Amino acid sequence: MTRAPLSLPQVRGFLKTERTDRWWIAPLLVLAGFGAFIIYSTWAAFQGNNFFIGGVEQPGVQQLLSPFYSPVIWDPRGVHSGHAWLGELPLWWPAWLIFSPALLILPFPGGFRFTCYYYRGAYYKAFWGDPASCAVGEPALRGTNYRGEEKFPLIFQNVHRYFLYVAIIFIGLLAWDGYQSLWHYNAAGQTEFGFSVGSIVLIANPILLGAYTFGCHCWRHLIGGKHDCLSCSKSRQSAYKQVSWLNQRHMLFAWISLFGVAFTDIYVRLCANGTLTDWRIL
Amino acid sequence: MTTPTSPSQNASRTVHFRVWRGNREGGAFANYPVTVSEGMVVLDCVHQIQATQAPDLACRWNCKAGKCGSCSAEINGTPRLMCMTRMDTMPPDQSVTIEPMRSFPSIRDLVTDVSWNFRVKTKIKPFKPRKPDNADGSWTMMQVDVDRVQEFRKCIECFLCQDVCHVLRDHHKHDEFIGPRFLMYTAALEMHPLDTEDRLKDLKDNDGIGYCNITKCCTKVCPEHIGITDNAIIPMKERVVDEFYDPITRLFRMFKPRN
Numbered sequence: 001m002t003r004a005p006l007s008l009p010q011v012r013g014f015l016k017t018e019r020t021d022r023w024w025i026a027p028l029l030v031l032a033g034f035g036a037f038i039i040y041s042t043w044a045a046f047q048g049n050n051f052f053i054g055g056v057e058q059p060g061v062q063q064l065l066s067p068f069y070s071p072v073i074w075d076p077r078g079v080h081s082g083h084a085w086l087g088e089l090p091l092w093w094p095a096w097l098i099f100s101p102a103l104l105i106l107p108f109p110g111g112f113r114f115t116c117y118y119y120r121g122a123y124y125k126a127f128w129g130d131p132a133s134c135a136v137g138e139p140a141l142r143g144t145n146y147r148g149e150e151k152f153p154l155i156f157q158n159v160h161r162y163f164l165y166v167a168i169i170f171i172g173l174l175a176w177d178g179y180q181s182l183w184h185y186n187a188a189g190q191t192e193f194g195f196s197v198g199s200i201v202l203i204a205n206p207i208l209l210g211a212y213t214f215g216c217h218c219w220r221h222l223i224g225g226k227h228d229c230l231s232c233s234k235s236r237q238s239a240y241k242q243v244s245w246l247n248q249r250h251m252l253f254a255w256i257s258l259f260g261v262a263f264t265d266i267y268v269r270l271c272a273n274g275t276l277t278d279w280r281i282l
Numbered sequence: 283m284t285t286p287t288s289p290s291q292n293a294s295r296t297v298h299f300r301v302w303r304g305n306r307e308g309g310a311f312a313n314y315p316v317t318v319s320e321g322m323v324v325l326d327c328v329h330q331i332q333a334t335q336a337p338d339l340a341c342r343w344n345c346k347a348g349k350c351g352s353c354s355a356e357i358n359g360t361p362r363l364m365c366m367t368r369m370d371t372m373p374p375d376q377s378v379t380i381e382p383m384r385s386f387p388s389i390r391d392l393v394t395d396v397s398w399n400f401r402v403k404t405k406i407k408p409f410k411p412r413k414p415d416n417a418d419g420s421w422t423m424m425q426v427d428v429d430r431v432q433e434f435r436k437c438i439e440c441f442l443c444q445d446v447c448h449v450l451r452d453h454h455k456h457d458e459f460i461g462p463r464f465l466m467y468t469a470a471l472e473m474h475p476l477d478t479e480d481r482l483k484d485l486k487d488n489d490g491i492g493y494c495n496i497t498k499c500c501t502k503v504c505p506e507h508i509g510i511t512d513n514a515i516i517p518m519k520e521r522v523v524d525e526f527y528d529p530i531t532r533l534f535r536m537f538k539p540r541n
Contacts, residue, residue, distance in 0.1 A: 018359030134499035150492030
């Protein structure tokens with residue numbers, strides 16, 4: 001496979017190109033959008049407060065839980081969200097080790113996005129300049145030492161399907177939170193049906209996340225793409241067709257769901273700190 | 283990437299072309315004014331330059347209909363077919379730059395040596411069908427099973443995808459990476475419902491599928507609008523993961539041998 005004994009054209013310097021269109025807009029938007037999300041989600045995850053409203057202590061208020069904090073394994077000490085699986089933070093948790101319920105669970109959806117085929121292509125361009133855009137020069141330092149996803153460390157991107165399995169479980173958990181948002185406690189401590197703006201937000205969130213997650217390239221492979229014979233199973237053929245439809249819109253749902261999940265956290269946070277009131281429709 | 287100009291701008295006008303002139307030792311841009319009228323494509327302009335100003339300008343072309351894949355070049359920095367690039371999509375107030383493909387060695391002017399591609403193709407294990415399904419030696423296939431493969435067969439081998447791929451273009455990994463065109467060619471064989479050959483080890487060890495970092499540039503420049511990344515390369519990456527990286531699928535395979 002050796003190439004002809006002729007020299008290739010000189011590689012262009014970093015960001016050099018003959019392109020005359022505004023090629024830098026797309027990577028810049030990715031840098032701004034993804035960067036803003038990373039900064040906000042990191043800040044929100046470390047807060048450890050204002051991540052829910054409703055519950056027995058807030059009668060008449062729909063139960064809303066931020067998706068950054070769901071599922072709640074342990075509540076921070078002194079907080080009773082009503083969502084914690086194992087109650088308050090145990091006493092054996094070292095005092096020096098910072099705790100927030102979000103820090104225990106966010107690595108999983110974060111890992112799913114980080115290893116997602118769409119995001120990989122997008123952030124390699126926007127954050128790595130690898131390349132900054134198509135037919136645009138790269139930093140000279142890589143040269144022929146380029147490793148891509150062939151070797152360490154990016155070979156670990158192949159773990160994507162395991163993050164997918166967890167992400168699917170999370171879709172179920174967030175759908176449950178959406179269902180929970182349809183209920184509130186009355187003054188007698190009994191649950192009653194209700195519907196608020198927050199219910200719409202918490203129900204829309206897992207739908208958008210589902211549209212992103214079930215359009216995943218890896219899911220498309222597992223659901224049928226790995227077989228050469230799609231027609232051998234009608235259900236496989238149908239599932240592959242539906243997932244392919246979502247997969248063609250994977251970028252769209254990746255961004256909508258990313259901002260959707262951030263918006264949901266912002267909404268719950270603003271309701272929890274008293275800036276907003278979750279308006280009850282029913 | 284650019285919007286068509288208004289009808290009034292389609293009347294004859296003079297456009298300045300910057301055309302790469304050179305050979306394997308090097309070269310430089312030469313400027314040529316061209317009178318452009320309605321309906322012209324970039325290849326028409328190159329032919330006009332040849333006819334009126336530079337009869338020695340080398341350019342490869344054939345069908346002038348976007349089907350032979352001969353007239354690949356870089357127009358304003360973007361790999362495109364010259365015959366399918368209409369002049370009314372060019373910015374009206376700017377010069378037009380034409381260069382040869384940068385991932386392949388230059389022969390002269392706009393002509394490059396793409397023979398590396400043909401040598402790569404010979405290394406890929408050929409189609410190996412199963413035994414015929416019918417007594418007359420024929421096979422039976424469902425259309426849905428060959429739909430995926432037929433998309434890849436639209437390829438005209440213009441090698442624009444190879445040209446834009448930064449693994450070849452910037453990193454010169456020609457000895458370790460076969461490029462999007464041949465990853466797609468391999469996918470067409472691997473996904474074929476009749477094929478029995480296994481090319482996954484080659485994809486991982488010899489063809490460098492791991493070098494692809496999913497920039498989707500190949501998909502963006504494909505004149506046949508083939509979903510190279512989504513429909514060919516990523517499915518092959520996933521099959522390689524199945525085969526070599528995923529411990530669970532490897533465990534399953536111990537109990538369920540491949541057919």
